[in-house]
Amino acid sequence: MKTLLLVDGSSYLYRAFHAMPDLRNSANEPVGAIQGVLNMLRRLHKDYPSEYSACVFDAKGKTFREDLYPEYKANRVSMPDDLRVQIEPLYETIRAMGWPLIIEEGVEADDVIGALAKQAEKEGIKTIISTGDKDITQLVNAHITVVNTMRDAFRKTDDVLDVAGVENKFGIPPDKIIDYLVLVGDTSDNVPGVEKVGPKTAVKWLTEYGSLDNIVANADSIKGVVGDNLRKALPWLPTARELITIRCDVGVCEHFDDLIQQAPDIEKLHSLFDHFEFRTWKRELDKLSDGSTSSTASATPPPPSAPVATKNDYVPDTRRQYQAIFTEDELDNWLARLQQAELVCFDTETTSLDPLQAKIVGVSFSVTPGEAAYVPLTHDYFDAPTQLPLHATLDKLKPILENTAIKKVGQNLKYDMHVLANHGIQLQGVAHDTLLQSYVFESHKGHGMDELSERHLGITPIPFEAVAGKGAKQVSFNQVTVEQASEYAAEDADITLQLHRALYPQVAESSKLDFIYAQIEMPSMLALQRMERHGVLIDSHMLNRQSNEIGLRLMELEKQAYELAGQPFNLGSPKQLQEILFGKLGIKPLKKTPSGVPSTDEDVLQELALDYPLPKVLLEYRGLAKLKSTYTDKLPKMINPQTGRVHTNYNQAVAITGRLASSDPNLQNIPVRTAEGRRIREAFIAPRGSHIVSADYSQIELRIMAHLSQDAGMLSAFANNEDIHRATAAEIFGVEKTAVDNEQRRYAKVINFGLIYGMSAFGLAQNLNIERSAAQSYIERYFARYPGVRQYMSETRELAKQQGYVETIFGRRLWVPEINSANGNRRAGAERAAINAPMQGTAADLIKLAMIAVDKWLTDEKLQTKLIMQVHDELVLEVPDTELELVKQQLPLLMQSVATLDVPLLAEVGIGNSWESAH
Incomplete structure (x- = not known):
């Protein structure tokens, strides 16, 4: 049986616009919706081969439904300009790809x-309709x-609704x-x-009465408010x-031969993709032009990476010449290759994350x-094949892995x-x-x-779940069969090497990005690995005592909360808290949740x-409860x-600003504004005969x-070398610096830091607990004194x-x-982030450069x-x-000398028996 594939283009157009990030080419033209719809069309022809196909869009103007009911679709907001300008280019591209495009007036x-x-x-033709509109399920039959191909912004499995599915x-x-x-x-x-009447009631009625006509016929027998509502709605x-x-009686196609996909217009597509800056797609077209493939379906290219400012010319190698090594001779042959290689891609498969x-x-x-x-070494499931001995094999690999002249590449090598x-x-x-190339x-x-491979190579690697299972059924990698493990692990090494060839030239093309990568991120990774490995000494007995004390305080707070509420309740239950605060106590709600x-x-x-x-007690309770569960x-x-x-x-590759993220445990978010939070740092101690030294940049941002x-x-x-907050206070309040009091300095400090984080007059007023007009006045005076x-x-x-990103002083791109x-x-x-990101990002760059300099000094001086x-x-330290x-003498000098700015860098050092006492 032949197949007709129909695409509800209008449905996907809106969803792509809202699901995709705000992608733009270098001319600042939006292209995200175009990319989203074309990506979906590519998937459809691959996943649902068909003899006939068409992409259908709504026409402009009214239809019979507006004449019948003027309020039809009246609740819809007007089309955003950024979407409107993408429609005609999208139509042009769809036609150039060979898709029949149908737009019927009225x-x-x-x-x-x-x-x-x-x-x-x-x-006698089978039809597959691709849409996200539930109305079309009324057409489903044998x-x-x-199918819903874009249910979750390009998820990998589709909603397939046949009769049983509906x-x-x-x-x-x-x-x-x-x-x-x-x-x-x-x-x-x-x-x-x-x-x-919601879905449950509608299904109940239809199950009981069989049809809407029968429901209407029995309307008088339906009791309650819904029965009254039904009777009221009968005329409607x-x-x-x-x-x-x-309406299935509109004439739109005389012959299905009109819906046979045509050969793509390669020249036209090349021009369009060049304009949109869909470079991965352009490479696919170049392969078509070279005659490397003749399939019309492949003219619908793999998903592109987002528009970028540099060109990725790497053409992926899709061979799969993978070998599992079981003998000494096979291993020796590969070791010889590794010793002669210009660059070795290396990866480990392990028992744990x-x-x-x-x-x-x-x-x-x-x-x-x-x-x-792939060299399997310790797979130990039943009937596992004989593998090379672990220790002897690692002894053979060790001279290569420890050889500084043999260069290595990997994905997240810090782990390996x-x-x-x-x-x-x-x-x-x-x-x-x-990992770091992509991050930079x-x-x-x-x-x-996996994501990088799809984005830059157009290759979907074997997912880990495909070999190890998922959820409760997931097994450790040593339980994966050697056959599956070999294909998976060898592919990891192959794909990573190819990613390096695709990504690094794009990084190296920009001297700024190359500096961030080669002089900051790569050396940081090596310093961080040493830092992680050494670890931090913790006084567990002190933390246990703190935990017990916090536990007693939580019990007191719970008792206070009960007394203030006039009844016991679950302090962790938002629903019960709502009932007490806004119901029983009659406090006026300030805002609502999305529900x-x-x-x-x-x-x-x-x-x-x-x-x-009561809210004050609840805040203290929440803060202490989190402190107890997360830290003590x-x-x-x-x-x-x-x-x-x-x-x-x-983790280096998380924050757009370049800041590190700490996990397991997270040491970045220990609260230090409360006495209880600061006590946590007292448990971070130095061993006998040592001290903790803390050094940070003063007012760096x-x-x-x-x-x-x-x-x-x-x-x-x-x-x-003035006190910047006192200087700002003197400017804002119009007094001599010597006359600035503590309250004025506090105001100036909030303003100094608040404005670089994009704080509005409303936010400043809330923070200082002053009138909004006063806050606005302070901001205006601030900018009058600091016009730069x-x-x-x-x-x-x-x-x-204009360009979609800003930069740090050193050239790190901070995308917005x-x-x-x-x-x-x-x-x-995004505007607030754009203003603040260069400061946060430069601060992150500086502290990494400082860490690298200190790490090198410690190593060089042994x-x-x-x-x-x-x-x-x-x-x-x-x-x-x-x-x-x-260390006390050299540490601030090292930190202050890593960069030269137009203002002096100042590093301050503290010493103590614990992290807290070093502040």
Whole structure:
């Protein structure tokens, strides 16, 4: 049986526009919706081969439904300009790809699709309809199936709705869908249903009475409010039915031969993709032009990476010459290749994701794209084949892995370095890391190997779940069959090598990005690996005592809360808290959650706590409960039994600004504004005969702002080593610096930091608890005294809008994808981020450069001092008493000399027996 594939283009166009990020080409033209729809079309022809196909869009103007009911679709907002300008280019591209495109004047896309599907049914042709519109399920029968290819912004599996699928999804068969929709209404098209009748009631009635006609006939016997509502709606139901029913009698196609996909117009597509800057798609067209493939379906190219400013010319090698190594001769042959290779891609397969606990199951390597090998070593399932001995094999590999002259590349090599160290091997010659290449090149995207492969190579790798299972059934990698493991692990090495060839030239093309990658991120990775491995000494007994004390305080707070509420309740239940605060106590709600109920989030409680005692108690309770569960209870359990220390993991490739993220445990978010939070840091201690040394940059983001804005007032204050907050207060309040009081200085400090984070007059008023007009006055006076700051902010916003990113002083790209968003809130948030990101990002660059310099100094001088933590703008070291004076003198000098700005850098050092006492 032949197949007709119909695409509801209008449905996908809107969904692609809202699902995709605000992608733009270098001319600042939006292209996200175009990319989303074309990506979906590519998938469809691949996943649902068909003899006939068409992409159907709504025409402009009214249809019979507006004449029948003027309010039809009246609730829809007007089309955003950023979407409108993408429509004609999209139509042009679809036609150039060879897709038949249908737009019928005065007829909705649904009706065109219905007419074509029914015509195909008469001619014995099976129809697949791709849409996200539930209305079209009324057409489903033995010959017509609906698929939703874009249910979750390009997810990998589709919703397939045949007759059984519709019944499973809605609880009724397809021939009852019209009746169902008439009862519940269609909010997207502004077609009212019966008031208070939802899906459950509609299904119940249709199951009981069989049809809408029978429900109407028995309306008098239906009791309660819904019965009354049904009877009220009876005059409306015939109109609703006519609006909802798809018209299948419109003539749109005389011959299905008109719906045979045509050969793509390669020249036209090349021009369009060049304009959109869909470079991965252009490469696919180049292959077609070279005659490397003749399939018309392949002219619908793989998904492109987002528009970028540089060109990726790498053509992926899709060979799969993978080898599993079982003999000494096979291993020796590969070792010889590794020794001669210009660059070796290396990967480990292990028993655990915990880098300090993981043991090797096997290793893989690749030196040529399309070729790779896997050495299984400790697979131990029943009937597992005989494998090379672990220790002897690692002994053979060790000279290569520790050879600095043999350069290595990998994906997240920091993890592999830890794993090898667990087996006594110190990986040397680390030259490249594709995770970090991606992070430097496109920090606003995902950096997992599978995602990178799809984005830059157009190759979908074998997912881990395909070999190890998922959820409760997932097995450790040593339980995966060697056959499956070999294909999976060898592919990892091959793909990573190819990713390096695709990504690194794009990084190296920009001297700024190459500096960030080669001089900051790669050396940081090596320093962080050493820092993670050494770990931090924790006083578990102190934490246990703190946990007990917090537990007692929580009991007291719970008792206070009960007394204030006049009854016991669950302090962790938002619903019970809503009932007590806004019901029993009669407090006026400040805002609502998306579901429409009064919010009890922290911002609300903070504001209510100014006037009511219960919210204040609840805030303290929440803060202490989180402190207990996250730190005082958890940290002692995370002490490594082999080292007696806690070992965090620093993830470089998370924050767009370049800041590190710490996890397992998270050392970045220990609260230090409360006494209880600061006590946590007392448990981070130095061993006997050593001290903790803490060093951080003073007012670093304000100094960076002075450098970036070149504001004369700020430059002068820092050059003269003045108190910047006192200087700002003197300017704003119009007094001499010596006359500034503590309250004025506090105001100035909030303003200094608030404005660089994009704080509005409303936010400043809330923060200082003053009138909004007063806050606005302070802001105006601030910008009058520091005009360079205002100019910097304005210019930075415009630059971000033009190129989609801003930069740190060192050239790190800080992407702001929503800077041209049609959504006002998103756009405003992106503008605030664009202003602040260069300061946060430069601060992140500086502290990494400082860490690298300190790490190198400690190594070169063969000191016993160890870097143990990097937290925001702070370095923490464990220093033997014999080296304390030397470190105290050299540390600030090293930190202050890593860069030269137009204001002096100032690093301050503290010493103590614990992390807290070093502040």
